[in-house]
Amino acid sequence: MSSPAALSPADSGPVETRGRCPLLLLAGSAVAWLALASVLALISGIQLHDPAFLGGCPILTHGRVQALAETAFVYGWIANAGLALVLWILARLGGEPLRAANWVAAGATFWNLGILLALVGIASGEATAIPLLELPRDVQPLLLAAYGAVALGGVLAWTGRRRDVMYASHWYAVAALFLFPWLLSIAQVTLLWFPVRGTLQAVVAGWYAQGLWTLWMAPLALAVAYYVVPKSTGRSIASYDFASLGFWCLLFVGAWTGGRHLIGGPVPAWISTIAIVAAATLLFHYAIIWLNLRGSGGLGGVPLQFIRFGLLAYVLGGLLDALTAIRGVAEVTQFTHFDEAQQELAFYGAVSMLLLGGLYYALPRLTGRPWAYGGLVRAHFVLTAGAVAVRVVALGAAGLVQGTALNDAAVTFPEIAARTHTWLLLASAAQAVLLLGNLLLLVNFFKSALCPYYAAAVAAVRQTQGIAAEAPVR
Amino acid sequence: MKNGALLFLGLFAALGVSWAGIIIGSSDQFGALAPYYDAATDQTYPNGMAGVAARGQLVYRDLDCASCHTQQVRRLGFGSDQARGWGTRQSVARDYIYQPFPQLGQSRFGPDLTNFSAHSPIAVAPGGIYQLLYAGRGAMPAFAFLFETRRIVGEPSIHALHLGAGLEPPAGYELVPTPRAEALAAYLLSLSSPYDDYPEAMPPPAPKGEEAKK
Numbered sequence: 130m131s132s133p134a135a136l137s138p139a140d141s142g143p144v145e146t147r148g149r150c151p152l153l154l155l156a157g158s159a160v161a162w163l164a165l166a167s168v169l170a171l172i173s174g175i176q177l178h179d180p181a182f183l184g185g186c187p188i189l190t191h192g193r194v195q196a197l198a199e200t201a202f203v204y205g206w207i208a209n210a211g212l213a214l215v216l217w218i219l220a221r222l223g224g225e226p227l228r229a230a231n232w233v234a235a236g237a238t239f240w241n242l243g244i245l246l247a248l249v250g251i252a253s254g255e256a257t258a259i260p261l262l263e264l265p266r267d268v269q270p271l272l273l274a275a276y277g278a279v280a281l282g283g284v285l286a287w288t289g290r291r292r293d294v295m296y297a298s299h300w301y302a303v304a305a306l307f308l309f310p311w312l313l314s315i316a317q318v319t320l321l322w323f324p325v326r327g328t329l330q331a332v333v334a335g336w337y338a339q340g341l342w343t344l345w346m347a348p349l350a351l352a353v354a355y356y357v358v359p360k361s362t363g364r365s366i367a368s369y370d371f372a373s374l375g376f377w378c379l380l381f382v383g384a385w386t387g388g389r390h391l392i393g394g395p396v397p398a399w400i401s402t403i404a405i406v407a408a409a410t411l412l413f414h415y416a417i418i419w420l421n422l423r424g425s426g427g428l429g430g431v432p433l434q435f436i437r438f439g440l441l442a443y444v445l446g447g448l449l450d451a452l453t454a455i456r457g458v459a460e461v462t463q464f465t466h467f468d469e470a471q472q473e474l475a476f477y478g479a480v481s482m483l484l485l486g487g488l489y490y491a492l493p494r495l496t497g498r499p500w501a502y503g504g505l506v507r508a509h510f511v512l513t514a515g516a517v518a519v520r521v522v523a524l525g526a527a528g529l530v531q532g533t534a535l536n537d538a539a540v541t542f543p544e545i546a547a548r549t550h551t552w553l554l555l556a557s558a559a560q561a562v563l564l565l566g567n568l569l570l571l572v573n574f575f576k577s578a579l580c581p582y583y584a585a586a587v588a589a590v591r592q593t594q595g596i597a598a599e600a601p602v603r
Numbered sequence: 604m605k606n607g608a609l610l611f612l613g614l615f616a617a618l619g620v621s622w623a624g625i626i627i628g629s630s631d632q633f634g635a636l637a638p639y640y641d642a643a644t645d646q647t648y649p650n651g652m653a654g655v656a657a658r659g660q661l662v663y664r665d666l667d668c669a670s671c672h673t674q675q676v677r678r679l680g681f682g683s684d685q686a687r688g689w690g691t692r693q694s695v696a697r698d699y700i701y702q703p704f705p706q707l708g709q710s711r712f713g714p715d716l717t718n719f720s721a722h723s724p725i726a727v728a729p730g731g732i733y734q735l736l737y738a739g740r741g742a743m744p745a746f747a748f749l750f751e752t753r754r755i756v757g758e759p760s761i762h763a764l765h766l767g768a769g770l771e772p773p774a775g776y777e778l779v780p781t782p783r784a785e786a787l788a789a790y791l792l793s794l795s796s797p798y799d800d801y802p803e804a805m806p807p808p809a810p811k812g813e814e815a816k817k
Contacts, residue, residue, distance in 0.1 A: 312618070460682055536683045
């Protein structure tokens, strides 16, 4: 970590004192959801090689556990952590204390309440079976309103910035704040409230899932990377002139890659053809990210190591997306564990690592105190980086084995299961390591962020009691 | 880039263009696809779903069966879908127009189910589908919670499961599917796309060079 001892008092300014409470609420819920999502992902992973595992429990059948894990991860962890960091960054770049802090706190409370309701709904059979949009229909308006309340703080920090400049962090942060509600409202109206007909639903679902990635998750994470990298290396961003091209490339081309999961499917062929072209065009964006942020190498503490890993995974993920969008490759990798490997690389390797780096960087500045256990931060990085790498390789290998076998009609399904068994076992073992790492974060977070306040509150109560005891008896 | 309003407009345009292109574009192309009228048989295809099957699709959806099963057959020469007996032609958009929530799926940890009722031996065997759902098989987990053991009142149910010695419920009791299991079974047994002659489902004509060779 960026040597917490060297943290100067100036690092924790007026931005922090007003925004501390709501931002800690967002970050704390994020960390808790991450731990829960890891437990659920572990169950779902074990069920892939041991189908009977917890199968007797209706709320834990494979389909539902997977939906629960995904929802807790994307809308619990990534949303909360991303919003906390993006709001903090916007306030800092604006040079003013966080405005509308009460709105943010109320929004964060209702957002998390909504996620809890969504999980209960999925477990009791209200899931929508749409990838990345498993949220039951009825909680979605609540989530939209709550998101709006949280985002208000960020938008006010952006419009009320003290100097009339915008940095790359600004663009990505503002894009993430504005685009998510639009995406979610379009998707929920066209898929859940007034469903479109037939396989058009699959087209909309693909557009939403891809949009969620390129127009929301990736911008959240990149806003963090563009802020933390120059701040903690002390160097300006290399070839910064290209940054805006990279930004607009992601925004305008990104959502068009949604059709790559529909290659060969019952939809018009132009949808997947455009997706293939878009996936290749998007390589331009990944190249610029690499060009801009490659300076993160070699310097800095543990937060920067998370960021470095995240950037590498982000660029690698982009290359894999373009590669697997090619029809000949998709013929093998489609419908297999390879998709899961790519998702792991993108959601965990790239976005989560960038957000974790941001969290480890921001929290000491937000609370004004270093992390309680510096060793756990380092341990978390080692465990997570190792486990994510193993999981991506194991799931990728399982996917290739499975895909090749699926394309040979003579290989039966039990045989495919037997061939992928070892790889899936390895992926589950790595998932257990991830869970361990996330529990370390949970302990460290609560010790660092909450215990000091608790101790201060207890001391204050004791003091008032002491004063009361010393008061003269009438 | 300094101008906030320009950034906002750019964001709006970025989302709007992809929305118009992908969603409005494809909706315009096949959002109102009509059933196909075959003059030879004086019939329209595909057929609508029975009410109980449509309810079964909701059970399929809430258990997220699509996390392991697809319902889309790919064309000949792209994967081994047809060689595996999952269908005799590529699935086309028209196959799904009467399904309230088409479950195309993204994973094939289990077999494709597009034509489950037509091609699977499980669908043909009497009670086979209930046996499969109750006990699971291979990598498919058991969904025992879709069944209940109840006291036999009057005649025993025709859907009662007979699992063989040792696994039978106590005398006077029977193991029967719940209404959800019945709906799910009805849905699975309705899965087939029997009509093959949609114009868009025909294989594309051979390239001219190959025709000349013939």
